Amino acid sequence: MSEDFKKAALDYHAKPRPGKISVEVTKSAKTSRDLSLAYSPGVAEPVREIAREPELAYRFTAKGNLVAVISDGTAILGLGNLGALASKPVMEGKGILFKLFAGIDVFDIEVEAEDPQAFIDTVVRIHTTFGGINLEDIRAPECFEIERVLKEICDVPVFHDDQHGTAIVVGAGLLNALEIQNKRIGDIKVVCVGAGAAGVASVRLLIEMGARKENILVLDRKGVIHNRRDDLNQYKAALANDTDKRTLDDAIEGADVFIGVSGPDMLTPEMVKKMADKPIIFALANPDPEIRPEVAKAARADAIIATGRSDYPNQVNNVLCFPYMFRGALDVRSTSINEDMKLAAVHAIAELVREAPPQEVLEAYGGEPLSFGPEYIIPKPNDPRLLGRVSAAVARAAVDSGVARKGYPSHYPLKSLDDIFPEL
Numbered sequence: 001m002s003e004d005f006k007k008a009a010l011d012y013h014a015k016p017r018p019g020k021i022s023v024e025v026t027k028s029a030k031t032s033r034d035l036s037l038a039y040s041p042g043v044a045e046p047v048r049e050i051a052r053e054p055e056l057a058y059r060f061t062a063k064g065n066l067v068a069v070i071s072d073g074t075a076i077l078g079l080g081n082l083g084a085l086a087s088k089p090v091m092e093g094k095g096i097l098f099k100l101f102a103g104i105d106v107f108d109i110e111v112e113a114e115d116p117q118a119f120i121d122t123v124v125r126i127h128t129t130f131g132g133i134n135l136e137d138i139r140a141p142e143c144f145e146i147e148r149v150l151k152e153i154c155d156v157p158v159f160h161d162d163q164h165g166t167a168i169v170v171g172a173g174l175l176n177a178l179e180i181q182n183k184r185i186g187d188i189k190v191v192c193v194g195a196g197a198a199g200v201a202s203v204r205l206l207i208e209m210g211a212r213k214e215n216i217l218v219l220d221r222k223g224v225i226h227n228r229r230d231d232l233n234q235y236k237a238a239l240a241n242d243t244d245k246r247t248l249d250d251a252i253e254g255a256d257v258f259i260g261v262s263g264p265d266m267l268t269p270e271m272v273k274k275m276a277d278k279p280i281i282f283a284l285a286n287p288d289p290e291i292r293p294e295v296a297k298a299a300r301a302d303a304i305i306a307t308g309r310s311d312y313p314n315q316v317n318n319v320l321c322f323p324y325m326f327r328g329a330l331d332v333r334s335t336s337i338n339e340d341m342k343l344a345a346v347h348a349i350a351e352l353v354r355e356a357p358p359q360e361v362l363e364a365y366g367g368e369p370l371s372f373g374p375e376y377i378i379p380k381p382n383d384p385r386l387l388g389r390v391s392a393a394v395a396r397a398a399v400d401s402g403v404a405r406k407g408y409p410s411h412y413p414l415k416s417l418d419d420i421f422p423e424l
C-alpha cells in the first residue's frame with residue numbers, strides 16, 4: 001500500500017466522524033404520545049407479550065433483522081492475532097456491507113476472551129438479542145469447535161464467515177473458472193496454502209462439490225500436510241494425503257488450481273510457471289495476496305487469477321455471500337445454515353456472471369463491458385442482483401431441507417432493499 005493510500009484509509013475511518021456505522025431510529029419519537037408508545041408506559045405491552053410468547057420478539061423488536069458480527073481478534077484478515085479491539089474496524093466494515101447489500105442491521109461485538117470457552121459463554125449469553133450470529137476472524141483450530149458448540153446451543157443461525165462464506169465464493173468462482181479453462185472438478189489437482197478457517201472449509205466444500213481428496217494438497221506453515229506428520233490437529237489430519245511432496249515448490253508442479261488463504265507473497269513466478277496448462281490462481285489473502293495478479297499474469301498468460309481485493313478483477317471475497325446468506329436465513333427464520341443452503345448459494349452466485357450485469361455495475365467499474373470470461377468469473381460485490389438471487393436460493397434451500405420456521409416468503413425474490421419488510 002502506498003503512503004497516500006494508507007493516509008486515505010485512516011482519514012476515511014476518522015472523518016467526518018469516527019468509525020463507519022451508526023444506529024438509526026425507525027419510528028417517530030417526537031411527540032409526547034410517540035414517547036409514551038416508544039418508552040414508558042407503552043413499551044410495557046411488547047414486554048408482556050414477549051414474556052408470554054418469545055417468538056413475538058420477531059414481531060415487536062428488531063431481532064429478526066439484527067445480526068451480531070462477533071470476533072475475538074485472533075485472526076484479523078491475514079494480519080494475525082492483534083486483539084479484540086483492533087478487529088473493530090473490520091467488524092464495522094462487515095456491518096456496513098450487511099446493511100448496504102442486504103439491509104441487515106449489525107451490532108459489532110469484540111470479545112476479550114481468555115480462551116475459547118470464555119468466548120462461547122459470552123456469545124451464548126447474548127445470542128437471544130439477535131436473529132443470527134456471524135463469527136469473524138477467529139483463528140483456527142479454535143474457530144471450528146467454537147462454531148460447532150454455538151450451533152448446537154443457539155436457536156438462530158451461526159455462521160463462521162471466514163470458513164463458509166469464503167468456501168462458498170471459492171466454490172462459485174472455481175466452477176466458472178473451470179468451465180472457461182475447460183477442466184472438470186473431478187480431475188483437477190489443487191494446492192491450497194492455508195489450513196486454517198478459510199482453507200479447511202474451502203477444501204471440504206470443494207470435495208463436497210466433486211473434487212477428489214487425493215488430488216488436493218493442503219499446506220500450512222510447516223509445508224505439505226501429509227499422513228506421516230505427527231503434529232496435525234484433527235482438522236488438518238482429515239485433509240492429509242499419502243504423498244512425498246513436502247514444500248509448496250514440490251506441490252505446485254502440475255497443479256491446475258492454487259488457492260491461497262494464508263499470507264502475502266507465498267507464490268513465486270517460478271512456481272506459477274510450473275503449474276499445469278490454463279491454471280487457476282486464487283490468491284485470496286487480505287490485504288496482501290499470495291501473489292500479485294500482474295506478477296502471476298506475467299509468468300503465465302493463460303492463467304485465470306482472482307484475489308480478495310476490490311482493486312483487481314475477479315474479487316473472490318466472502319462479501320459475495322454473507323449478506324445474502326443471512327438475508328435468506330433470516331427471512332425464513334432458519335434455525336441454522338446447512339450444507340443445502342451453502343450449495344444453493346454457490347450455484348446462485350456462480351450463475352450470475354452468465355447474464356449481462358446491470359448498467360450501475362458497469363458504471364461503478366469504469367464503464368468497461370463485463371462478460372463471462374477470464375476477467376469476469378464472479379459477480380462484482382455491488383451487483384444488485386445478488387440480493388434477489390442468492391437470498392432466494394438460500395431461503396428455498398432452508399425451506400426444502402426442513403430448517404426454516406417460516407415458509408418461502410411471499411415477497412421473494414427481493415427486487416431491492418425497499419422490499420425487505422413486507423406489510424405485516
Ligand SMILES: NC(=O)C1=CN([C@@H]2O[C@H](COP(=O)(O)OP(=O)(O)OC[C@H]3O[C@@H](n4cnc5c(N)ncnc54)[C@H](OP(=O)(O)O)[C@@H]3O)[C@@H](O)[C@H]2O)C=CC1
Pocket residue numbers: 075076077078079137138139140161162163166193194195196197198199219220221222223260261262263266284285286287307308309316317318319
Ligand atoms: N478473500 C476472502 O474472502 C477471504 C480471505 N481470507 C484470508 O485468508 C487468510 C487466512 O485466513 P483464516 O483462514 O481466517 O486464518 P487462520 O489463522 O485460521 O489460518 C491461516 C492459515 O494460513 C497458514 N499460513 C499462514 N502463513 C503461512 C505461510 N507463510 N505459509 C504457509 N501457511 C501459512 C496458517 O498455517 P498454520 O496452521 O501452520 O499456522 C494457517 O493454516 C487471511 O489472509 C485472510 O485475510 C480469509 C477469509 C476470507
Ligand SMILES: CC(=O)C(=O)O
Pocket residue numbers: 076077078137161162285286308317318319
Ligand atoms: C474477507 C475476510 O473475511 C478476511 O479476509 O478475513
Ligand SMILES: [Mg+2]
Pocket residue numbers: 077136137161162
Ligand atoms: Mg474475515
